[in-house]
Amino acid sequence: MSEIGLFEAMYSARALRRLKPDPVPDEIITQILDAAIRAPSAGNSQHWVFVVVRDVEVRRKLALIYRKASDIAKAIYQARGRPAHMTDEQYQRMMSSGAYLWEHMGEAPVLLVPCLRDRPAPPRETLPPAVQAIYEQELVYTDRIRGASIYPAVQNIILACRAFGLGTLITTNHIRCEGEVKALLGIPDDVLTYALMPIGYPEDRFGPVKRRPVNEVAYADRWGIGWPG
Ligand SMILES: Cc1cc2nc3c(=O)[nH]c(=O)nc-3n(C[C@H](O)[C@H](O)[C@H](O)COP(=O)(O)O)c2cc1C
Numbered sequence: 001m002s003e004i005g006l007f008e009a010m011y012s013a014r015a016l017r018r019l020k021p022d023p024v025p026d027e028i029i030t031q032i033l034d035a036a037i038r039a040p041s042a043g044n045s046q047h048w049v050f051v052v053v054r055d056v057e058v059r060r061k062l063a064l065i066y067r068k069a070s071d072i073a074k075a076i077y078q079a080r081g082r083p084a085h086m087t088d089e090q091y092q093r094m095m096s097s098g099a100y101l102w103e104h105m106g107e108a109p110v111l112l113v114p115c116l117r118d119r120p121a122p123p124r125e126t127l128p129p130a131v132q133a134i135y136e137q138e139l140v141y142t143d144r145i146r147g148a149s150i151y152p153a154v155q156n157i158i159l160a161c162r163a164f165g166l167g168t169l170i171t172t173n174h175i176r177c178e179g180e181v182k183a184l185l186g187i188p189d190d191v192l193t194y195a196l197m198p199i200g201y202p203e204d205r206f207g208p209v210k211r212r213p214v215n216e217v218a219y220a221d222r223w224g225i226g227w228p229g
Contacts, residue, residue, distance in 0.1 A: 012207025016167030019200030035160035063106030108198030167202030
């Protein structure tokens with residue numbers, strides 16, 4: 001493992017979509033997954049499962065599903081337009097990098113699918129009356145935090161890949177066609193997929209990760225009071 005610092009990893013682990021087809025050793029994937037499972041999950045439930053796809057034919061089929069789902073994403077992006085903080089050039093670069101992946105997802109040597117087993121709220125009748133009375137609210141809460149038990153692990157994967165000199169990114173477009181992905185990979189009904197992450201040695205360089213500055217996105221003590229930093 002390369003000895004890069006945590007902050008260097010965070011500041012340079014940009015979304016890398018152009019990946020070499022060279023294989024990634026299974027031992028490295030194991031270490032990446034071992035870093036992933038250090039992440040927090042609600043109630044420490046650790047109800048995650050990671051499907052590591054190396055088989056060339058399965059990758060090809062997954063890529064076709066991603067391609068199809070991305071047609072929908074493309075229409076949504078076009079309707080939304082460019083975020084105000086991005087220049088035209090930055091936006092075009094992101095869109096063309098995204099479009100590259102529509103055609104090349106299957107060429108990454110590893111496609112990683114982080115999943116969560118469904119963890120439904122306990123049945124209403126098992127709860128005290130005060131909680132039964134707000135049960136619908138609890139269901140909304142459960143739904144709202146669902147992804148929060150897997151996306152910290154996804155970020156650990158991004159950082160661990162960076163430490164190993166591997167490129168990756170989080171993608172979610174495939175969720176628009178999730179049934180097909182689950183059928184292809186034999187994923188049970190009570191398991192949901194949350195990301196599709198191509199992993200491979202990058203064609204392009206890492207970082208820098210560019211973002212809107214802190215003083216534009218942080219408030220001090222209450223909404224609207226600019227953070228002085
Ligand atoms: C929830 C989420 C979903 C995303 N889905 C996709 C996707 O389906 N396809 C894709 O190419 N990038 C996807 N991305 C990657 C973003 O485009 C990328 O993180 C963002 O442009 C910042 O890139 P940068 O770190 O290189 O600056 C997704 C990112 C997030 C956080």
